Amino acid sequence: MWSRTIRHGPSLSVLGGMLAVMTEGTRPEPAMAQLTAAVVAALPSLRARVPAAPAAELGRLGVTHAHPPDSVAEAARELDPLLVERLVGALELAVGGLDLVVPAELVAAPEPHTGAVAIAAMPSWGAVVNGVSIVDRLRPGLTAAIVAVTAALADRAEVASLLVIDAGDEPTVAARHGASHLALAVLVAAGALRPVRLPMIGVPEVIGVGAGVAALLLRSRPMPAGYADAVLEHQRSTYLLPFGGLMDAVVREHRFALTEGEVASPPDFSGNGLVAVVGDGIVVRTGTADGHVPVVFSVVEQPPAPDPRAGWEEVVEVSWVAPRGGATVRAARARYARPVRLTAPPWPGEYRARVHARGRDGEDDERYEVIVWRAPAGPEVVHSRRDRLGHRLRGEPEPLRAVPAHAVYRWFEHHWLAEASTITVVRGASVAEVLRGFGADPDQPRSMTSLGADFGIDPWVAVLDLGEVVLAVEPNGWQGARRPVLRAVSATGVTASMYRNVNAVSRLSFARRGDVLASFEPGLDEPVGEVAEVLAGLDFADYEHRWAKALTVIERFTGYGLDDADLARLLDADVGYPILPLLAELPAVSRSDLRGWHSLGDLVDTVAALPDDRLRALAWRVARRVVQRLGVAEDPDVARVLTSRQLDEPAARRARSSELGGSAEPRWMWMTLHAATNPNELGAALGALQAAGYAVPGFLDEVRRELHA
Numbered sequence: 001m002w003s004r005t006i007r008h009g010p011s012l013s014v015l016g017g018m019l020a021v022m023t024e025g026t027r028p029e030p031a032m033a034q035l036t037a038a039v040v041a042a043l044p045s046l047r048a049r050v051p052a053a054p055a056a057e058l059g060r061l062g063v064t065h066a067h068p069p070d071s072v073a074e075a076a077r078e079l080d081p082l083l084v085e086r087l088v089g090a091l092e093l094a095v096g097g098l099d100l101v102v103p104a105e106l107v108a109a110p111e112p113h114t115g116a117v118a119i120a121a122m123p124s125w126g127a128v129v130n131g132v133s134i135v136d137r138l139r140p141g142l143t144a145a146i147v148a149v150t151a152a153l154a155d156r157a158e159v160a161s162l163l164v165i166d167a168g169d170e171p172t173v174a175a176r177h178g179a180s181h182l183a184l185a186v187l188v189a190a191g192a193l194r195p196v197r198l199p200m201i202g203v204p205e206v207i208g209v210g211a212g213v214a215a216l217l218l219r220s221r222p223m224p225a226g227y228a229d230a231v232l233e234h235q236r237s238t239y240l241l242p243f244g245g246l247m248d249a250v251v252r253e254h255r256f257a258l259t260e261g262e263v264a265s266p267p268d269f270s271g272n273g274l275v276a277v278v279g280d281g282i283v284v285r286t287g288t289a290d291g292h293v294p295v296v297f298s299v300v301e302q303p304p305a306p307d308p309r310a311g312w313e314e315v316v317e318v319s320w321v322a323p324r325g326g327a328t329v330r331a332a333r334a335r336y337a338r339p340v341r342l343t344a345p346p347w348p349g350e351y352r353a354r355v356h357a358r359g360r361d362g363e364d365d366e367r368y369e370v371i372v373w374r375a376p377a378g379p380e381v382v383h384s385r386r387d388r389l390g391h392r393l394r395g396e397p398e399p400l401r402a403v404p405a406h407a408v409y410r411w412f413e414h415h416w417l418a419e420a421s422t423i424t425v426v427r428g429a430s431v432a433e434v435l436r437g438f439g440a441d442p443d444q445p446r447s448m449t450s451l452g453a454d455f456g457i458d459p460w461v462a463v464l465d466l467g468e469v470v471l472a473v474e475p476n477g478w479q480g481a482r483r484p485v486l487r488a489v490s491a492t493g494v495t496a497s498m499y500r501n502v503n504a505v506s507r508l509s510f511a512r513r514g515d516v517l518a519s520f521e522p523g524l525d526e527p528v529g530e531v532a533e534v535l536a537g538l539d540f541a542d543y544e545h546r547w548a549k550a551l552t553v554i555e556r557f558t559g560y561g562l563d564d565a566d567l568a569r570l571l572d573a574d575v576g577y578p579i580l581p582l583l584a585e586l587p588a589v590s591r592s593d594l595r596g597w598h599s600l601g602d603l604v605d606t607v608a609a610l611p612d613d614r615l616r617a618l619a620w621r622v623a624r625r626v627v628q629r630l631g632v633a634e635d636p637d638v639a640r641v642l643t644s645r646q647l648d649e650p651a652a653r654r655a656r657s658s659e660l661g662g663s664a665e666p667r668w669m670w671m672t673l674h675a676a677t678n679p680n681e682l683g684a685a686l687g688a689l690q691a692a693g694y695a696v697p698g699f700l701d702e703v704r705r706e707l708h709a
Contacts, residue, residue, distance in 0.1 A: 031103040032152070035191070038100045040158050043183050050179035051090050054083045056171050058211075059178030061218040063227075068219050072143040073132045075219070076212030084211055087182070088204045095190055096203045102191035107145040131205030132212050138198050147213050150188045154217070159184065165224035170234040173227050181218050186210030232326050235346035244298030245342050247331040249368070251291050257283045258327045258344060258353070258370060272382055273390030274316045275355045281327040281344070282320055282353055284368065287360030287389055296369040297329060297342045303354060303373050306383045311542035312356040312369070314390050315383035319375070322348050329370070350377050360389045363407075364544070405537060409548035411564055417475060418547050420502045424472040424480035425558045428493015431463050434470045437488030438479055439656070440577035448475075448576040456661045459579040464570040469560040473570055476501075477579075483519065484582035486511040496557045498550035504543075508550050510534075510557055522546055531557075581659045583652060586678035589686060597686050599693065603700060604686065606707050612681040619676040619684035620645060622692050622703070626672045629696045641673050668695035 259281030267276035359366035658665035675687030
């Protein structure tokens with residue numbers, strides 16, 4: 001929300017906090033009694049008009065852990081605009097007919113100034129934000145006075161009795177709680193705003209102010225007496241195993257808790273250095289003093305066996321007895337988002353928790369995992385005790401820990417390129433040779449800024465000449481992980497690359513003199529020979545620090561270690577090169593290994609049973625029919641391919657360009673022709689069929705009928 005106020009006359013101050021208003025002791029009792037009677041008479045009928053769903057959203061504000069707002073305006077901005085629109089639609093007619101007036105002596109806001117005021121506002125934010133902002137600027141302090149009067153009324157016995165909520169399920173209790181306070185706030189807002197007759201403040205804006213006042217009060221007032229039981233019953237009716245998720249746990253005074261209530265006194269961590277059992281749950285000791293830490297939380301029927309390769313430094317199991325159930329880790333989210341709520345099973349009884357920690361010493365990213373399951377009480381079990389903090393808490397000498405080989409590259413994990421990019425190092429080739437190997441033209445540079453601003457999928461690469469080594473970087477690209485590129489750029493030397501995307505899929509690749517030695521997902525595959533030697537001592541099964549480990553391996557293989565200064569030079573140069581992707585390698589397919597052709601279904605076995613001479617004929621028959629179906633048989637380049645059964649340079653260039661975004665070339669037709677040129681007969685037939693299935697809808701069904709006839 002932005003607004004600008006232009007004034008002529010006495011200066012006005014914009015509401016920056018809650019205005020000090022009359023306390024209950026100084027508020028005129030006759031006026032309060034008069035207003036109380038009017039509110040008691042009007043509240044039930046207005047409350048009945050509030051829709052249940054938005055009322056429940058308001059009613060739950062008292063249980064959220066977001067930072068509480070400081071003013072009505074801030075509370076209004078936090079409300080979902082669609083929620084407010086529903087409230088305006090439901091209450092507009094009823095509020096328009098109200099004749100309730102708040103006595104002037106109860107809303108002692110400053111008198112309006114006598115000059116002119118011009119206000120510019122963004123209408124897309126709706127009645128709530130704009131209405132509150134206009135009131136605050138024209139009558140500063142009035143919304144604070146409305147809050148004070150509403151809060152005072154809520155505490156008077158006659159009104160408080162109307163706010164008492166009968167027992168019910170969670171949605172019902174939350175909706176009644178929200179509807180009652182909203183009706184009260186709207187009544188006071190309407191009664192206070194009507195006499196002052198502010199411009200641009202109609203019934204929708206009055207309801208908006210009331211909604212903001214209600215939101216502010218509901219965050220500070222206690223939930224109904226039966227709400228906790230209703231929540232627990234709701235959890236019990238919907239709780240399924242396995243259960244869990246990832247959250248940012250709130251840390252205060254070096255700890256977070258999995259408990260049913262507040263932790264009464266500081267826990268003692270001197271026993272195991274990580275976790276302490278309290279009356280209704282457990283408390284975990286963190287390295288972080290205050291803030292939040294990532295926690296993976298899960299509830300299972302049976303605990304998994306401890307994995308010593310997972311990289312956890314401290315792992316401890318403890319038991320606790322839940323008085324009611326539903327112990328919760330307080331979770332932090334964005335200020336205006338509803339927090340995650342991950343809970344232990346919502347039933348009383350004995351439970352077991354395995355707590356994992358790493359990074360508490362500050363040399364690594366701090367994170368935790370908590371696994372909970374139902375089990376009889378048992379002794380404490382320590383599975384791992386390796387960090388220095390744990391030793392200090394237990395009163396033990398701190399261990400001497402060797403610095404891992406990959407620690408020198410951890411800086412890159414905080415670089416924006418670590419989220420999604422490919423880093424390629426080439427030794428033994430010139431910059432021009434590397435660019436051509438990627439499929440780029442050394443004579444066609446562009447600004448990296450402009451390439452990134454295209455927001456397209458077309459690949460591009462930036463390079464830095466380091467003498468005997470060329471560094472190639474692809475932000476959000478992956479060409480350096482493809483076999484054709486690896487072969488090309490390593491033709492006269494060695495190449496290594498690491499690719500990682502936003503889904504944490506990665507590929508580590510090595511090539512020497514045109515031979516791809518290995519290209520694999522780190523931690524899943526185990527290369528042999530020369531590549532296995534450079535991987536020695538680095539545990540890729542531990543998913544932490546994969547970028548740092550990969551850069552360590554790249555240095556071992558190529559002799560070059562990525563330097564942040566070199567990377568800064570490359571990026572500051574702002575020079576990139578568009579890539580025309582190289583055609584994919586054509587695989588040699590064996591009848592003994594037909595994995596990877598699932599899109600063809602039962603056609604795979606049918607085609608594999610054909611003799612080799614029929615396979616080659618089938619591949620080109622498929623290619624010719626696709627060309628005819630797409631109406632490009634007269635295209636000279638296409639006709640030459642069908643006649644010569646090979647892709648010459650003009651045809652290959654068009655096939656490559658078909659992979660670019662916005663290309664007019666029929667990609668899957670060109671991929672069909674390319675596949676048909678495969679020297680491997682079975683690979684040619686299966687590849688042509690697979691591409692043809694994408695090129696022409698229903699084509700595979702036609703082929704299936706013909707082959708089965």
